[in-house]
Amino acid sequence: MADRTRARSEAETRVEGLLAVLRTRGHRVTTPRRLLLRSLVEVGGHRTAEELAAAVQAEAPDVHLSTIYRNLDELEQLGVIEHAHLGHGAAAYQLTEDPHSHLVCAGCGATLEVPDTLFHPLVQRALADYSFHVDPHHDALVGRCEDCAAEQ
């Protein structure tokens, strides 16, 4: 229980810190925003707008999907979160802190989170050869995982 208590207050501390960013920049602190940030902090990884809406609605059922989208946009403009396109379906959102990139298997749909260091050689070569600054989080790399590659 001590663990859970500590974990919860740690999460709340992070949420408060992120809310402070909103306040500082003249945005208002509302229930949907607080719950959305809490969901993002608690899940850690990446989630679709719909998944985040479900998490928020567990506490405040009336929060509308469009509110989630508007707040995700806003938080992204503030640099608090960013979104990536994982394969086909919906976009995935994650906190900018603890950044990671994604590998998505085209066969089974499995998602691998990988450290950004994997992209470093590519980022440097893109900059050197094309003067292009790659943001490795925005899109997943698509391919085949070990099992699905073996099937072929």
Next chain:
Amino acid sequence: MADRTRARSEAETRVEGLLAVLRTRGHRVTTPRRLLLRSLVEVGGHRTAEELAAAVQAEAPDVHLSTIYRNLDELEQLGVIEHAHLGHGAAAYQLTEDPHSHLVCAGCGATLEVPDTLFHPLVQRALADYSFHVDPHHDALVGRCEDCAAEQ
């Protein structure tokens, strides 16, 4: 004129070769399919379904967008083409021959075509470290071009 004639017949030869793939695998050769392949060969690079539809409709106005999508799916399953998600909007399709990858600027939307060699270190490390086979064509890398990066 000699150039244009030769270019056209070269393109037609490639189209016929691709149609032969269809025939060999038991698929039928139809006007929309021929025109779609011709458009893909002629533009060389990547195009959205809507752009390809426009090109096809220049010759056969009744060809429907849904037919374009169905044929793109079919050609992709045959391995003749593949699609990539460039930033947000619609998917981009290209012939599998002469493969290249994409860098998309999040600021101005410009698209850079880059050789696959740029991805080789990453592909090798993904395989070595995660047993994951990356297909670098499926998604564009998003970032900022020189000009847009300078603005910040």
Next chain:
DNA sequence: GTTCTTGCAAAAGCTTTGCAGGAAG
């Protein structure tokens, strides 16, 4: 003649937008 394709229309999935009421500061 049989099977595969097509055109059309409708719908699906994700996301954005207009608006009027309500909450935050």
Next chain:
DNA sequence: CTTCCTGCAAAGCTTTTGCAAGAAC
């Protein structure tokens, strides 16, 4: 009290699907 946010409904864009008529083989 003023401005910003929200919920709702409706629409937007890309893509998919059902179906009956028509084309390819």
